[in-house]
Amino acid sequence: MVDGWAALPEPQRPDFASANVNEPGFAQLVSALRGAGIAVEAGAWSVADAEALAGAGTGGWERILVEVIGEPAARAVPVADAILARLDAVGVTGQRLLHGEGATCWPLVAHAGRLGLATRIGLEDTTMGPDGGPVTDNAALVQLALTVWRGER
Secondary structure (H helix, E strand, O other): OHHHHHHOOHHHOOOEEEEEOOOOOHHHHHHHHHHOOOEEEEEEOOHHHHHHHHHHOOOOOOEEEEEEOOOOHHHHHHHHHHHHHHHHHOOOOOEEEEEEOHHHHHHHHHHHHHHOOEEOOOOOOOOEOOOOOEOOOHHHHHHHHHHHHOOOO
């Protein structure tokens, strides 16, 4: 299916697509995306993913998505730091973006701000604000995330 994107006029193709290192078919997906002229965001969820990304050897990543999922909130920052450190140690280049879901969401938004890294947030990540209260839409999440990222909350 992705191979067919190459035939689309450039304005109809995605600017970039995310491919998670730990998912089956990663190398083939990256090849198809690049063949279609689409930049690749590589998703690294673990130190092992950072190692595998270094082994991919192709470089030229649009961005490295460091995503911490399924960890308790207290482990989000140490896990992210371990992944970031390993990416640097093995020479993987590309802009970094920290991202979490559920309990890891807000600690990683704050950590991204401290490190000056990009982050992202949406209702697919959390429906709760940093204080645990409900959030009704993406606009509210973005406003809260900006406050947390800047260290104002």
